[in-house]
Amino acid sequence: MSTGTTGFAEPADTPAPARSSAPRLLRAAARRLLGAAAVLLGAATVAFAALQLVPGDPVTVMLGPGTAATPEVKAAIQEQYGLDRPVPVQYFTYLGHLLTGDLGESYQLQRPVADLIGDQLGPTVQLGAAALGLAVLLALLAAVGTAGRRPALRALSSLAELLAVSSPSYWIGILLLTAFSFQLRVFPVAGDDGFAALVLPAVTLALPVAGMLAQVLREGLETALGKPFVLTARSRGVGSAAVVLRHALRHAAVPVVTLTGWLTGSLLGGAVLVESVFGRPGIGALTLQATTNKDLPLVIGLVLLSALVFVVISALVDLLYLVIDPRLRTD
Amino acid sequence: MAITGPRPLPLLAALTAGALLLAGCSSGTGSGSGAAATAGAAGIDEKPVQGGSLTYATDVEPISFDIHVSQQDITGAIQRNVFDSLVHQDDKGEFQPWLAKSWEIAPDLKSYTFHLREDVKFTDGTVFDAEAVKANFDRIVAKETKSQYAASLLGPYTGTEVVDAHTVKVNFSEPFAPFLQAASTAYLGFYSPKAIKENGSKLGAGGPADVGTGPFVFTGYTKGQSAVFTRNPDYNWAPPSANHQGPAYLEKLTIRFLTEDSVRVGALSSGQVQVAEPIPPADVRTVQGDPKLRTIATDAPGANYALVLNTTKAPLDDPKVRKAVQRGIDLDTDIQSVYFGVYKRAWSPIAPSTPYYDKSLEKSWPYDKAAAEKALDEAGWTARDGEGYRTKDGKRLSLEWPLPPAEYVREQRETLGQAIQADLKKIGVEITRPRLDIGTYIANVYGGKEHIADYSWARFDPDVLRLYFNSASKPSTGGQNATFYEDAQLDQWTTTGKGTFDKAVRQDVYTKTQQRAIELGLIVPLYVRTAVVGTGAKVRGLTADPNTWLAFHGAWIAK
Numbered sequence: 001m002s003t004g005t006t007g008f009a010e011p012a013d014t015p016a017p018a019r020s021s022a023p024r025l026l027r028a029a030a031r032r033l034l035g036a037a038a039v040l041l042g043a044a045t046v047a048f049a050a051l052q053l054v055p056g057d058p059v060t061v062m063l064g065p066g067t068a069a070t071p072e073v074k075a076a077i078q079e080q081y082g083l084d085r086p087v088p089v090q091y092f093t094y095l096g097h098l099l100t101g102d103l104g105e106s107y108q109l110q111r112p113v114a115d116l117i118g119d120q121l122g123p124t125v126q127l128g129a130a131a132l133g134l135a136v137l138l139a140l141l142a143a144v145g146t147a148g149r150r151p152a153l154r155a156l157s158s159l160a161e162l163l164a165v166s167s168p169s170y171w172i173g174i175l176l177l178t179a180f181s182f183q184l185r186v187f188p189v190a191g192d193d194g195f196a197a198l199v200l201p202a203v204t205l206a207l208p209v210a211g212m213l214a215q216v217l218r219e220g221l222e223t224a225l226g227k228p229f230v231l232t233a234r235s236r237g238v239g240s241a242a243v244v245l246r247h248a249l250r251h252a253a254v255p256v257v258t259l260t261g262w263l264t265g266s267l268l269g270g271a272v273l274v275e276s277v278f279g280r281p282g283i284g285a286l287t288l289q290a291t292t293n294k295d296l297p298l299v300i301g302l303v304l305l306s307a308l309v310f311v312v313i314s315a316l317v318d319l320l321y322l323v324i325d326p327r328l329r330t331d
Numbered sequence: 332m333a334i335t336g337p338r339p340l341p342l343l344a345a346l347t348a349g350a351l352l353l354a355g356c357s358s359g360t361g362s363g364s365g366a367a368a369t370a371g372a373a374g375i376d377e378k379p380v381q382g383g384s385l386t387y388a389t390d391v392e393p394i395s396f397d398i399h400v401s402q403q404d405i406t407g408a409i410q411r412n413v414f415d416s417l418v419h420q421d422d423k424g425e426f427q428p429w430l431a432k433s434w435e436i437a438p439d440l441k442s443y444t445f446h447l448r449e450d451v452k453f454t455d456g457t458v459f460d461a462e463a464v465k466a467n468f469d470r471i472v473a474k475e476t477k478s479q480y481a482a483s484l485l486g487p488y489t490g491t492e493v494v495d496a497h498t499v500k501v502n503f504s505e506p507f508a509p510f511l512q513a514a515s516t517a518y519l520g521f522y523s524p525k526a527i528k529e530n531g532s533k534l535g536a537g538g539p540a541d542v543g544t545g546p547f548v549f550t551g552y553t554k555g556q557s558a559v560f561t562r563n564p565d566y567n568w569a570p571p572s573a574n575h576q577g578p579a580y581l582e583k584l585t586i587r588f589l590t591e592d593s594v595r596v597g598a599l600s601s602g603q604v605q606v607a608e609p610i611p612p613a614d615v616r617t618v619q620g621d622p623k624l625r626t627i628a629t630d631a632p633g634a635n636y637a638l639v640l641n642t643t644k645a646p647l648d649d650p651k652v653r654k655a656v657q658r659g660i661d662l663d664t665d666i667q668s669v670y671f672g673v674y675k676r677a678w679s680p681i682a683p684s685t686p687y688y689d690k691s692l693e694k695s696w697p698y699d700k701a702a703a704e705k706a707l708d709e710a711g712w713t714a715r716d717g718e719g720y721r722t723k724d725g726k727r728l729s730l731e732w733p734l735p736p737a738e739y740v741r742e743q744r745e746t747l748g749q750a751i752q753a754d755l756k757k758i759g760v761e762i763t764r765p766r767l768d769i770g771t772y773i774a775n776v777y778g779g780k781e782h783i784a785d786y787s788w789a790r791f792d793p794d795v796l797r798l799y800f801n802s803a804s805k806p807s808t809g810g811q812n813a814t815f816y817e818d819a820q821l822d823q824w825t826t827t828g829k830g831t832f833d834k835a836v837r838q839d840v841y842t843k844t845q846q847r848a849i850e851l852g853l854i855v856p857l858y859v860r861t862a863v864v865g866t867g868a869k870v871r872g873l874t875a876d877p878n879t880w881l882a883f884h885g886a887w888i889a890k
Contacts, residue, residue: 054770061770063402063479070809076477108394110535119554174593182597189589189598279589281555292738293394 036311043307044098047300048091054294058083061294062107081107081296094300103304104297106290113301116286124282127274128267130198131205136260138206139213143252144244147221157214164211169270173204173277189279201278205270209263216259220252227251253324261317265310379575379872379887384583387606387881388595392555392588395535398518399471402480404789407517408880409586412560414520414543417445417464418511419570420791420877424686426511429570430459430521430544440506440830443514447497451568453523455542461499465491466524468501470531483809484513508830512792516878520545544568546579546884560584566884574874575885584883599865600624605888606873608864608881612673612743618865625868628673631860631879632684634795634811635677636744636787638732638751638855642816646728647782651710653852656730657696659703659758665750666858669743673863677856679845680799684879687793687841692849703758712759721759729761732783735772744785747857776813777806784813787860791877793841797825800848814853821847 054061059074078084082093097104103113142161146154164172180186180200188197224230225248233243271284283302290298321328393406398414401407419429431445451459468491471481486507492500503510513519522534523542530540537552546569547560566578587604589595592611599607600621610618610626618624638656646652666676678692707713712721712728721728734745752762762783767775776784788795788811797804802817804810824840824847831837848854862879872885 054768057770060773070483072474073477073479073482076474080477110395110400110532116554123555174591177594177597181603182601185601189594189601189603275555277591277594279556279587279591279594281553285555289392289394 032315036308036315039311040304040307041095043303044095044300045091047303048094048296051294051296051299052087058294058296077107098304103301106298107295108289108293109295109298113297116298117283117301117305120281120283120286123280124268124271124275124284126198127201127205127271127280127282128264130202131209131267131270132260132264134202134206135209135213135263138210139217139256142210142214143217143221144249147218147244147248148225149240154218158218161211161214164207165215167208168273169204169208170273170277172207173201173274176200176204177277197278197280201274201280204277205267205274208270209267212263213256213259217252217256220255221248224248224251250324254321257317257320257324261313264313265306268306268309377871377889379580380890381580381887382582383580383888384585385581385606385870385883385886385888386585386587386604387608387883388587388589388598388604389608390588390590390592390595392590393537396537396541396549396552397535398520399467399476399481399522400478400535401518404878404880407878409558410520410541410543410549411517411545411876411880412547412584412883413541413545413549414517414522415451415545415568416516416520417447417514419572420512420515421572422877424791424877426515427570427572429515430568434511436511436832440508441504442500442502443510444494444498444500447499448568449497451544452565453521453525453542453544454548454563454565455523455525457523457525457542459521459544460496461493462496463521463524464499464501465493466527467521468519470522470527471519481518484509484516484518486510486513506830508832509792509794512794517880547584556588558586560586560883569884573885574872579884580872580887581883596865599867602867605867605870606864606881607866608862610863610865612670612863615671615673615863618863623868625866625870627864627866627873627875628861629875629879630675630682630684631787631789631862632682632877633790633792634680634788634799635682635856635859636742636785637677637680637857639784639786639799639813640853640855641779641782641784642814642851642853643779644782646710646712646723647730649710650852651706652712652728655703655706655710655758656755656760657703657849657852657855658699658706659760660751660754660855661698661700662857663698665747665754669747669750670858674742674858674861677859680848680854680856681793681795681845682859685791685793685795687838689842689845691842692845696849700758707758707760715759718761719756719759720761727761728759729763730782731763731765732785733772733775733781734764734766736766736769739769739772742860748785779806779813779815785857786811786813789878791879793837794825794829796841796844796848797829800844800853801825816851816853818847818851 059077062077063074082090085093094104101114103117105112106116109116142157146157177189177200181189187200221244225244230243230247233247234240238246268283271282272288273284274280275282275284276288283305286298287302289295290302389405391403391405393401393403393409395401395403396406396410398406398410415430417429417431418434419427421427430448430451432448434443434445436443445464447459447461447464453459453463457463468485468488470476471478472485472488476482486509487504489502489504492502494500501510520543526534526540526542533540537549537558539548539550541549543549546563546566548563549558550561551559561583562579562581564578567576569576587598589598589607592614595604595607596610596614596618598604600618600623602623615626615628619626640647640653640656642648642653647656662676666674678695679689681688683690707721707728712723714722716722716727732748734740734748748764752764755762775781788798798811800812800814800816800818800821801810802812802822804812806813821844824844828837828840828844864873864881866873869889871887871889874882874885876882
């Protein structure tokens with residue numbers, strides 16, 4: 001197929017209504033993949049550039065002030081990582097390695113970056129998924145339960161959401177730990193030891209997200225409930241619960257899905273704090289260590305990972321739009 | 332969102348220099364020695380309990396577990412339980428046999444011959460012998476190892492000769508007296524030669540690959556969470572002066588990494604961990620007030636946290652101005668209020684627990700605002716500007732003392748800095764504290780471009796005085812003399828002290844060095860860091876080595 005450089009041009013041979021949707025789908029997928037590759041390249045470049053801007057000799061910065069390392073050791077480290085070569089050469093060498101799937105080796109941990117990320121990914125995915133599920137559930141309960149009625153309950157729920165959104169997750173974590181771990185001793189303090197140890201970190205990570213989602217969802221619901229189609233539905237004798245769940249919710253869901261996608265990406269940032277407070281292994285803890293130590297290959301690997309997460313999530317969100325809103329299914 | 336409280340400082344052996352671990356001495360505030368002392372005095376009459384497991388929470392997680400590579404205190408502290416050394420340094424700084432039964436030092440201090448114990452085995456079954464010593468020392472200096480610390484401990488090492496199966500001769504290209512002390516540290520501990528051969532590049536990752544001869548076996552490591560150790564049932568070669576011989580009592584030791592102070596303290600008070608350290612000064616009283624808990628406090632040895640004055644940068648090139656800074660800070664009040672009486676005010680560049688500490692310096696340079704003002708008047712800084720700062724020839728008396736990024740600052744040193752700033756303002760000296768990124772900070776401070784630097788250096792040896800005051804110890808080449816002062820006497824004394832085992836000579840030169848450094852106003856020692864460990868009331872027999880690191884070999888849990 002002679003795909004032009006103008007990616008958006010419609011193929012000339014598809015005016016016939018005959019559903020040639022397969023090549024079209026392929027094109028769409030190819031466009032997506034190209035876009036994803038561009039995002040990843042951009043992320044790798046920005047991360048590389050940002051770390052180049054850190055003043056000082058990278059080896060000295062990496063070893064920290066007052067190191068006992070001799071100039072010879074520093075030279076050996078510099079040579080091993082090619083830091084003595086010109087920056088463009090370093091950049092292209094790095095990209096070359098990336099293309100072959102080689103993320104390099106961590107300066108400090110002296111292990112392949114891919115292995116390190118692989119080892120730490122599990123606990124964070126577990127934490128993130130649990131937090132996301134919990135956040136969506138809480139937001140749904142709060143918004144659906146209070147939208148457009150029960151003013152007192154609604155006010156109370158709004159206040160709780162505001163508190164959840166505006167409290168630093170670090171502080172929420174300490175608070176939850178003090179109450180449920182140090183005082184009541186229901187949950188263990190920290191670590192990655194099964195379900196009980198997952199509860200508090202997941203709640204900590206979920207609360208701010210739930211607060212934000214609930215606010216947006218409630219507003220969407222209330223707007224939708226004021227629309228004429230609701231009146232129509234009601235006049236057909238549909239109960240108020242069914243109106244909310246069957247009609248209004250679908251309307252309100254689109255912005256919430258967008259927001260959820262964005263928040264899911266930001267969970268990775270939240271994980272840095274939560275994992276450090278709870279002493280859990282994971283990507284967040286690894287990120288903290290990598291950036292503190294200016295561990296260039298590891299930082300770039302982690303940046304690529306989060307870029308990838310964003311790309312995947314935005315693809316999922318686009319798909320979800322189609323599921324939720326029939327108007328978007330254009331053929 | 333910033334994490335408050337002191338952060339873990341993975342790399343900064345120097346700024347923090349802090350022995351991150353600490354030591355035993357009976358409870359209460361530190362009585363001063365970095366000594367091997369026992370927790371739980373009540374346990375004297377009890378019969379030690381075999382078995383059981385203990386969880387210990389600490390604040391820093393090692394970056395590399397490889398003792399031959401890492402420069403972190405925490406690596407040495409944790410791995411001390413897995414690796415033994417040739418000799419043992421006792422709490423008075425004397426050397427005792429350990430894996431070496433005896434040793435001879437050549438009169439020119441260029442070679443050391445060690446006679447090794449013959450009954451020592453690594454936990455993989457390999458015999459500990461002369462070849463093992465050679466394999467380890469050669470690995471440390473090998474270029475591929477990229478040792479950040481251990482190689483510097485070996486100094487002018489030229490090689491190890493295997494004299495017979497259990498005799499080794501370690502050679503140096505020049506006289507090297509510090510070798511015995513170096514050989515007693517965990518950084519010159521011994522891996523099984525088999526482990527080096529099979530997993531040489533993976534030893535930093537921790538876990539079962541790290542095979543030593545110590546009382547514990549490194550059985551598992553989950554990065555970001557914990558390290559697990561189990562008892563070495565064959566262990567029977569503790570240093571003769573240890574409080575316990577034979578295998579460890581504990582079946583299992585788990586080390587948890589809890590970086591948040593409040594979480595670590597909470598885990599201890601709720602009984603989820605049995606030992607936690609450090610306990611931050613603000614929490615010490617709470618922990619002491621809890622009947623279920625005990626504290627062990629010890630002063631860290633080595634160079635105290637201090638203001639190091641750059642004598643090559645005006646106006647600090649004037650000794651009178653330096654003296655004014657030294658006497659114009661109300662340290663007693665500042666240290667008491669910032670550290671709740673847990674840390675003590677320092678009087679010497681080195682801590683009281685360091686061998687050859689000069690006690691006569693105590694109270695010899697108290698806060699004296701009038702004397703400080705007089706010194707500044709004499710130095711010609713008599714005029715005042717609109718903000719009350721002194722001026723000379725129209726120039727304000729202003730000193731720059733930069734701050735590194737927050738993650739490199741620990742022990743509330745920034746708060747202490749504010750108190751010092753306020754004190755010096757009272758005598759008309761302005762202190763500016765620009766926040767620099769770490770690259771610029773290192774370049775400026777170690778390049779002599781700043782007026783004041785601040786750091787400490789934990790080491791159980793008065794040789795830190797050479798590191799701080801010998802003019803050859805240039806920061807550009809790995810030294811720590813940010814005073815940039817060149818003094819023939821200080822050079823001579825510290826070089827003499829490094830090159831001899833004669834106690835009287837060492838006593839003499841180190842006393843003179845401490846006094847002269849204070850007298851010349853090269854340094855303003857601020858506080859003696861007191862390391863506080865919190866333990867559950869049933870923990871017994873927990874000891875610390877002279878580096879103030881916890882040793883779990885003799886620890887047990889009462890019924």
